[in-house]
Amino acid sequence: METKRVETKRITVNGVELAYLEQGEGPLALLLHGFPETPGMFRHLMPVLAAAGYRAVAPYMRGFAPSRVPADGSMLMKDLIEDANALHEALGGDGDAVIIGHDWGGFTTWGAAAHTPERWSRVVVADVPPVRFYERRAAVPEQIHKNSHFYFFQMGVADQLVPANDFAYLDWLWQHWSGDVPGFDSTEDRLAGKDALRDPANLRMGLGLYRQNFPSDAFGTEDWEMGRLLAELPSQPTLYLHGSEDPVVDEEILADIVAALPEGSDGVLLQGVGHFPMVEAPEEVNERIMAFLSGARSAGK
Template structure:
């Protein structure tokens, strides 16, 4: 009989002044997996056992402010803060130079910054669903992309504090439906809602957008880390994007992505029949792309 896949366990750890809840599987070099919005660490449920079977200690933390991780007292949610958390988690989890970093959505933004600011900590990087800064900057001159990104601007309004939690956070269900058309993501959306149901946690999730596009609190220290996210990565990187992504249009993804991922061995892949949450929509294809890249 084939061996059972490695079990996923739950735990907590102190890093960067916060208590992080996390999911983990396996032993070996650290593979740190960062989720996005509106999501949770559970969206890595398919990948964690595969990374473990490939010889990694795969760890998926719940990002700052997403229960069960603590809400930071300083109220800082800019990408540089998440990147700082990733660097601190690398240290707290005993990571070394063989560690790898995997990020989706906000986790991708944090991964660019963490890998740019502390390249000595990461052997390889995988990023998904949000392309490098230069491509994102061009996207906001596109009418189609601005239309897809309406929610980012809506989150700057106090009205969003009232609208998003209505009807048991039905707003979150609709984003999953719009961003991954045709996919039943209700289980994953429900787990994401569990992380944001408390008003403090929801305020944190919206705070990510307010720190980036609005008047949310920012830190000069985190600004410096965040700026490194615009630098070309110096380690091999794999960029993945769903061909049917309803949040960040696939038409934005071309060879220009590689100008930010110039290291030898870097590449990008469009995943067919997948939207924004490609790691749960096409887990077999995405897992194989990631594991083959990391173990090449």
């Protein structure tokens, strides 16, 4: 049977109009992107999900064009979690729905799955471990440098420096985070991410992810709201994927993450892959995700 083509649609949820890509019919598979990304990050996964009988939906994050900028300018983690769960509701999702997230979409996935487990049967997160595991390498100089954008984006001057020279800083971030994958070309993804943030209002929202969720006076302390919000882990089977060239997680930490997750969960350190596994190693990622999801169906879940 021929798989339906990708369609671009719009929907208003949680007070914000979001654009989204959709392909296929069946149980909802919600795909959440990060920064500086777009739903195009899932272009390899969506047709595979659709062919397997899922309705794959990949929204543009609030504030990322062509989605609207929220009137109150809020990019707090609670807003992103509420967006995900509101999409589940508005799109007619049921208990068979699955949620898949990368980067900021991964943070959102951890939260949505933990706070409303009745909505999501299975969970997949890539390249952002549960926040409790970040402290394991927080004092490692390499990791501090790898996360330098967390601190740079707090500065007001970032509004001028990030878009300079056609967003050269975002080009550098892609190179800084991606692995040395033969044949991988990030041009398409980098251009899409820039286009989603070209308007100064959109860029302020993108930077707001860091400014609002990693406030300099509270980040990493007991007063860190995002840390409290994401303290709990999902109760559903969860697949965690992480590129070996993204140093926040190593084999030891991965084993501890899987051990902390519920029965039926799994984790994979993707060798030679950086922070963007969905486009750096799409065949392996697709295979692992579909094998994980097919386990739920074979178990009658």
